[in-house]
Amino acid sequence: EIVLTQSPGTLSLSPGERATLSCRASQIVSSSYLAWYQQKPGQAPRLLFYGSSIRATGIPDRFSGSGSGTDFTLTISRLEPEDFAVYHCQQYGSSPYTFGQGTKLEIK
Amino acid sequence: QLQLQESGPGLVKPSETLSLTCTVSGGSISSSSFHWGWIRQPPGKGLEWVGSIYHSGATYYNPSLRSRVTISVDTAKNQLSLQLSSVTAADVSMYYCARAKIAYYGSGSGNWFDPWGQGILVTVSS
Numbered sequence: 001e002i003v004l005t006q007s008p009g010t011l012s013l014s015p016g017e018r019a020t021l022s023c024r025a026s027q028i029v030s031s032s033y034l035a036w037y038q039q040k041p042g043q044a045p046r047l048l049f050y051g052s053s054i055r056a057t058g059i060p061d062r063f064s065g066s067g068s069g070t071d072f073t074l075t076i077s078r079l080e081p082e083d084f085a086v087y088h089c090q091q092y093g094s095s096p097y098t099f100g101q102g103t104k105l106e107i108k
Numbered sequence: 109q110l111q112l113q114e115s116g117p118g119l120v121k122p123s124e125t126l127s128l129t130c131t132v133s134g135g136s137i138s139s140s141s142f143h144w145g146w147i148r149q150p151p152g153k154g155l156e157w158v159g160s161i162y163h164s165g166a167t168y169y170n171p172s173l174r175s176r177v178t179i180s181v182d183t184a185k186n187q188l189s190l191q192l193s194s195v196t197a198a199d200v201s202m203y204y205c206a207r208a209k210i211a212y213y214g215s216g217s218g219n220w221f222d223p224w225g226q227g228i229l230v231t232v233s234s
Binding site: 092102 | 153154155156157168170171172204209211213215216218219220221222223224225226227
């Protein structure tokens with residue numbers, strides 16, 4: 001089973017700043033089969049990216065996904081107030097599909 | 109627009125079977141382009157894939173739950189269901205249903221999920 005470790009656990013930033021979230025896998029994630037989700041309190045997760053860098057429908061271009069192998073990154077270029085949430089990564093390159101423990105992005 | 113809504117008992121007794129339903133609107137659950145999954149999230153913890161069912165009827169389960177899980181589709185009701193037997197306190201979670209998107213590769217396939225239902229909290233207690 002591939003273990004995904006997200007860092008940092010909590011990231012405190014201000015609106016307008018750049019956010020960089022990391023997701024590291026215990027084994028190579030084949031074909032960059034990695035997804036990112038955003039989850040706000042009391043809401044379901046929302047797909048941001050799949051295939052490491054393919055933006056889901058309706059996701060603003062201030063969000064970008066990158067990475068391959070074991071290291072993946074979600075970047076938010078300029079934080080908007082609505083971007084403060086928990087972000088999860090998920091690998092689907094091998095079963096069982098696994099998720100990271102999440103990174104909480106909070107307002108500083 | 110596809111929408112999913114989970115329903116079922118919010119409280120299950122230890123050793124009994126958890127049964128949840130996910131009602132799909134905005135599309136036919138039996139459409140060849142639709143596949144489905146269940147994901148859960150214990151309070152304060154990360155997400156865990158429970159299992160998936162493809163349009164073909166093929167099911168795939170997390171090995172950690174395989175002996176206790178059944179996922180099925182009721183096309184007449186446009187519903188997806190989850191049954192988890194012999195529940196314990198470790199099964200306390202928010203349970204989400206979601207549309208599964210498929211990536212096929214040589215050794216099998218993988219799923220990512222979009223969209224998700226709002227989730228239902230299930231507690232295990234006598």
